[in-house]
Amino acid sequence: MLSFIVTFIPRAIVQSVPLLLGCIGETLNEKSGSLNLGIPGIMYVGAISGVIGSFLYENSGGTFNPALGVLIPILTCMFGSLIMGLIFCLLTVTLRANQNVTGLAMTTFGVGFGNFFGGSIIKLTGSEVPSITLSITSKAFKTPLPFAGKAGVIGELLLSYSFMTYVAIIIAIVTSYVLNKTRTGLELRAVGENPATADAAGININRYKYFAICIGCMIAGLGGLFYVLDYANGVWSNDAFGDRGWLAIALVIFSIWRPNWAIWESILFGGLYILYLYIPTGTNFAMKEIYKMLPYIVTIIVLIAISLRNKHENQPPEALGLPYFREDR
Amino acid sequence: MDNKVKEPLIHITKRKMIPKKQEWAIRLGGILAALIVCAIITTITTHLNPIAVYGAMWEGSFGSERKIWAMLKELAALLLISVALTPAFKMKFWNLGGGGQVMAGVLATAACMITLADKMPSGAIMLISFVSALFAGALGAFIPAFCKAKWNTNETLFTLMMNYVATQIVAYFIIIWEKPKGSGKIGIINQQTQAGWLPEIGGKQYMLIVIVSLIMTVFMYIYLRYSKHGYELTVVGESQNTARYVGINVGKVIVRTLILCGLICGLTGWLLVAGTDHTMTTTIEGGKGFLGVMVAWLAHFNPLGMILSGLLMVFMAKGGSEISTALGLNSSYGDILTGIILFFVIGSEFFINYQIHFRKSHGKEATDA
Numbered sequence: 076m077l078s079f080i081v082t083f084i085p086r087a088i089v090q091s092v093p094l095l096l097g098c099i100g101e102t103l104n105e106k107s108g109s110l111n112l113g114i115p116g117i118m119y120v121g122a123i124s125g126v127i128g129s130f131l132y133e134n135s136g137g138t139f140n141p142a143l144g145v146l147i148p149i150l151t152c153m154f155g156s157l158i159m160g161l162i163f164c165l166l167t168v169t170l171r172a173n174q175n176v177t178g179l180a181m182t183t184f185g186v187g188f189g190n191f192f193g194g195s196i197i198k199l200t201g202s203e204v205p206s207i208t209l210s211i212t213s214k215a216f217k218t219p220l221p222f223a224g225k226a227g228v229i230g231e232l233l234l235s236y237s238f239m240t241y242v243a244i245i246i247a248i249v250t251s252y253v254l255n256k257t258r259t260g261l262e263l264r265a266v267g268e269n270p271a272t273a274d275a276a277g278i279n280i281n282r283y284k285y286f287a288i289c290i291g292c293m294i295a296g297l298g299g300l301f302y303v304l305d306y307a308n309g310v311w312s313n314d315a316f317g318d319r320g321w322l323a324i325a326l327v328i329f330s331i332w333r334p335n336w337a338i339w340e341s342i343l344f345g346g347l348y349i350l351y352l353y354i355p356t357g358t359n360f361a362m363k364e365i366y367k368m369l370p371y372i373v374t375i376i377v378l379i380a381i382s383l384r385n386k387h388e389n390q391p392p393e394a395l396g397l398p399y400f401r402e403d404r
Numbered sequence: 405m406d407n408k409v410k411e412p413l414i415h416i417t418k419r420k421m422i423p424k425k426q427e428w429a430i431r432l433g434g435i436l437a438a439l440i441v442c443a444i445i446t447t448i449t450t451h452l453n454p455i456a457v458y459g460a461m462w463e464g465s466f467g468s469e470r471k472i473w474a475m476l477k478e479l480a481a482l483l484l485i486s487v488a489l490t491p492a493f494k495m496k497f498w499n500l501g502g503g504g505q506v507m508a509g510v511l512a513t514a515a516c517m518i519t520l521a522d523k524m525p526s527g528a529i530m531l532i533s534f535v536s537a538l539f540a541g542a543l544g545a546f547i548p549a550f551c552k553a554k555w556n557t558n559e560t561l562f563t564l565m566m567n568y569v570a571t572q573i574v575a576y577f578i579i580i581w582e583k584p585k586g587s588g589k590i591g592i593i594n595q596q597t598q599a600g601w602l603p604e605i606g607g608k609q610y611m612l613i614v615i616v617s618l619i620m621t622v623f624m625y626i627y628l629r630y631s632k633h634g635y636e637l638t639v640v641g642e643s644q645n646t647a648r649y650v651g652i653n654v655g656k657v658i659v660r661t662l663i664l665c666g667l668i669c670g671l672t673g674w675l676l677v678a679g680t681d682h683t684m685t686t687t688i689e690g691g692k693g694f695l696g697v698m699v700a701w702l703a704h705f706n707p708l709g710m711i712l713s714g715l716l717m718v719f720m721a722k723g724g725s726e727i728s729t730a731l732g733l734n735s736s737y738g739d740i741l742t743g744i745i746l747f748f749v750i751g752s753e754f755f756i757n758y759q760i761h762f763r764k765s766h767g768k769e770a771t772d773a
Contacts, residue, residue, distance in 0.1 A: 110560060112500075162747060170754035175498055175560065176701045179694045180746035187739020194734035195449075313736075318568065328561055360588075361579035368572035371565045378565070382557040391558050396498070402417065 083346070083353055085235060089306055091345030092243045093118070093298040097323025098330065098337045099250050100295025105327060106254060107287035108267040108394040109167060112178025114295050115320020116185020117159045121296020122303045123189040124155025126311050129212040129304065130196055141215040148212060148304060149297070156296025159185060160289040168284045171398040182320070190313040206312035213309025239301050244338055246294060251335035263287055267392035270399040280399055298323065322348070325374040331381060331389050344370050415761040427756050434752030438745040445744070450733060457727055464726020465719050477610040477680055479718045480617035481672060485696035486710045487624045488668035491661045494628065494705050495641040497552065501563030503693020504570035505544040505666050509673020511574050512540035514684040517593045517600040517677070518581055529600035534674055541670020542663045544570060549662030553655035567693060575686050592682050602679040613675045620668060624707040637661050702749060720745065
């Protein structure tokens with residue numbers, strides 16, 4: 076049993092990080108009243124931007140500096156996702172377009188962007204397998220804490236991860252603190268709940284929306300980056316990221332818009348995602364598809380449950396999905 | 405009062421009406437700008453002549469009779485889903501689960517065709533699969549609609565999740581019914597007997613789905629414009645409170661409209677399995693549930709307009725996959741171009757719905773909006 080926990084939990088945690096980062100990003104978006112369905116695409120763009128950055132650096136010919144090797148992909152990733160966030164802001168906030176349509180268009184664009192540039196780099200390297208391998212960068216990303224190996228089971232469970240895992244958890248806690256305990260967070264929530272009232276109170280709606288969406292998109296993009304350079308050991312292959320972006324959106328609901336809860340629940344989701352690998356179903360491959368369905372089923376149950384209980388603090392932001400126009404009646 | 409002191413540089417007001425000509429000029433301008441941006445990006449990223457890329461896309465979509473039919477089939481399926489989603493959108497019920505509801509229909513049809521293959525004549529299988537596909541589609545739409553009507557559950561997120569539930573159930577049954585064992589595929593169902601296959605009209609395999617999609621488009625146009633149901637759901641979409649004041653049962657309208665939505669999605673699934681593809685895969689719906697959302701919205705929920713917006717989307721998708729073979733470009737390039745065009749078209753809607761006044765012209769404009 077212990078060996079099961081020691082192998083399963085760390086893998087669930089590693090699996091959970093992209094979901095957690097995507098979820099924090101989407102939560103920030105939704106708290107400002109924007110249902111950003113472009114998150115799956117943005118995570119793709121973030122991932123490929125990071126891959127491009129590290130690919131150029133690895134192949135630049137100089138000696139590999141681990142600090143730069145980590146910093147460059149993170150910066151290019153955040154830049155790529157920022158551009159996507161700005162597109163979403165421009166269309167939905169400034170031009171007041173429908174958020175669902177814009178988001179879906181961004182997902183189409185983002186997934187295509189990722190696969191196109193992924194495919195192009197694969198072609199550039201001329202490799203025989205359809206993937207890019209950035210093992211040096213990945214190694215730098217996966218450097219564990221120095222004392223992890225000496226702390227036994229506890230060390231294995233809590234300390235054996237790469238730095239981005241801890242960064243993700245810190246981002247979740249900070250986001251949660253900012254949202255619930257600071258004036259900025261209060262005003263941001265006001266924008267998402269009732270923009271007209273917030274506007275009357277003198278809050279600059281557009282500025283809050285722009286910042287929340289752009290920061291959210293950059294955090295979500297890091298989730299994509301983590302997937303490629305850490306979880307997948309620096310191997311990019313097209314469409315490998317799969318439906319994790321949608322799972323991140325599901326996680327927002329499952330965590331009832333609370334990033335600090337999402338830390339635990341993302342581990343649960345990550346566990347459900349790989350559970351089928353550990354359940355002895357023998358040759359019954361069919362059941363594994365049913366297990367993959369579980370995260371979505373529990374999300375639906377949570378969604379119904381919060382609407383049933385109808386507690387105010389558990390509801391989605393009231394103005395979620397609605398554009399704000401001051402002169403609307 | 406001196407209102408010149410704090411007047412902002414740009415003042416935006418909602419337009420009441422815009423002449424049709426001007427509306428289309430703005431929209432075409434948006435598409436044209438998008439094509440130019442796409443051309444520039446194509447030149448930078450691929451060093452190919454953008455005209456050649458567009459030419460290859462055109463060739464790929466309209467190049468031969470076979471290609472035109474393949475495109476018509478895609479268009480028909482997309483049109484059916486867009487038409488199905490329209491009444492829900494008009495009601496401001498964001499049904500993003502069109503894909504899942506189609507998958508429900510697909511699964512029901514395949515189930516009937518596989519399990520009843522040797523037990524019944526082909527006609528009976530057709531009928532039973534038709535009824536069960538419609539039922540499955542309607543059920544998939546009914547669940548979120550019921551929760552929305554009863555407890556005001558967020559329908560956008562609910563239907564989004566339902567897509568994956570449906571896809572995974574289909575994936576489960578694909579493995580159960582896989583043929584040959586271990587291939588992870590179903591293959592062509594009833595290839596020898598053709599039991600449950602829909603007849604080909606005029607020797608064309610795709611004729612039936614094209615005809616049905618056109619009928620449903622016209623039906624939906626009439627339903628929304630001239631029927632009492634269509635009127636009621638429009639009122640619910642404009643304002644639920646108004647609907648309640650005039651005595652419309654909002655919950656009933658929501659559930660009824662979504663069942664209609666699910667029925668058409670189920671029908672689409674039936675046509676795809678029994679009529680054109682004769683197999684079941686997890687990608688048979690091909691993202692059309694989401695594409696349909698955009699098609700319907702671009703056409704301002706006018707079913708007849710969806711033929712045009714649907715054609716644009718299918719052209720981009722089909723042409724995009726063609727350029728990979730013709731020019732050796734990655735097939736995802738089409739998605740990038742589609743995305744850019746969508747951004748521009750979505751952006752151009754702003755200039756149709758709103759009017760921008762600059763400070764200079766304040767004398768002529770009404771001061772109050």
